Amino acid sequence: MSSTSKGVQVRRVDEAGQVAELSLDRPEALNAVSTAQAEAITRAATSLAADRRVRAVVLSSACEKAFCVGADLKERNTFDDEDLWRQRPVIRRLFGSVLDLPMPVIAAVHRYALGGGFELALSCDLIVADETAVFGLPEVSVGLVPGGGGTQLLARRVGWSRAGDLILTGRRVDAAEADRLGVVDRLVPAGRARQTAVDLATQIAANSPVGVRQAKQALRLGADSDLAAGLAIEDAAWRATAFSPDRKEGIAAFNEKRPPVWPGE
Numbered sequence: 001m002s003s004t005s006k007g008v009q010v011r012r013v014d015e016a017g018q019v020a021e022l023s024l025d026r027p028e029a030l031n032a033v034s035t036a037q038a039e040a041i042t043r044a045a046t047s048l049a050a051d052r053r054v055r056a057v058v059l060s061s062a063c064e065k066a067f068c069v070g071a072d073l074k075e076r077n078t079f080d081d082e083d084l085w086r087q088r089p090v091i092r093r094l095f096g097s098v099l100d101l102p103m104p105v106i107a108a109v110h111r112y113a114l115g116g117g118f119e120l121a122l123s124c125d126l127i128v129a130d131e132t133a134v135f136g137l138p139e140v141s142v143g144l145v146p147g148g149g150g151t152q153l154l155a156r157r158v159g160w161s162r163a164g165d166l167i168l169t170g171r172r173v174d175a176a177e178a179d180r181l182g183v184v185d186r187l188v189p190a191g192r193a194r195q196t197a198v199d200l201a202t203q204i205a206a207n208s209p210v211g212v213r214q215a216k217q218a219l220r221l222g223a224d225s226d227l228a229a230g231l232a233i234e235d236a237a238w239r240a241t242a243f244s245p246d247r248k249e250g251i252a253a254f255n256e257k258r259p260p261v262w263p264g265e
């Protein structure tokens with residue numbers, strides 16, 4: 001099952017339809033995100049969020065030369081202030097739609113992930129990058145600040161000072177440095193990012209859907225809470241999972257030495 005719309009493709013990469021791939025597909029612009037493409041990605045992500053069959057998502061690029069180079073500055077060059085103001089909620093919805101996906105999302109990055117492209121990767125739970133990847137948030141060099149979550153998501157991933165080094169200078173980092181800084185979760189040989197991300201998503205999809213979603217929610221909500229609040233969030237996630245049919249099936253499958261057939265509820 002697959003669909004294509006204004007710069008985005010959505011396909012299922014396994015027979016069971018449990019792993020979905022959302023692929024940026026505007027190669028003529030190196031996936032520079034236009035208003036129309038932003039709206040198409042948001043629609044695709046919103047549809048995936050509502051699909052209970054989907055247990056993991058891979059965010060990839062169909063463009064060989066880049067993952068995504070950020071906002072479409074050629075389009076922006078035609079904007080007056082009112083146009084830019086009108087576009088802003090469209091862009092915020094784009095990043096929010098990826099960030100708010102209830103199932104784990106894995107970015108598969110090759111070549112350039114700049115500006116909003118880097119922020120799309122940061123909106124995912126895990127980042128797989130190959131050795132050709134280049135990351136950067138150059139907004140301050142063009143009179144802007146990151147506006148797709150970059151200042152917040154990068155700092156949460158690598159710490160304030162390392163994030164500040166990249167954001168305040170606008171410099172680019174190659175895959176090796178991104179790996180050392182903690183930007184990347186898996187660094188793989190050139191050309192292997194997508195398949196590694198699919199393999200990782202497939203591994204995640206084999207686990208309890210209820211457990212995985214609750215674990216993601218606990219990670220997201222608890223990361224910036226104090227310890228007591230974080231432990232309460234974890235306890236709520238445990239309760240939601242422990243008293244679900246998934247837990248009963250998981251224990252039964254373990255004792256019967258067979259693969260679990262998750263109810264997913």
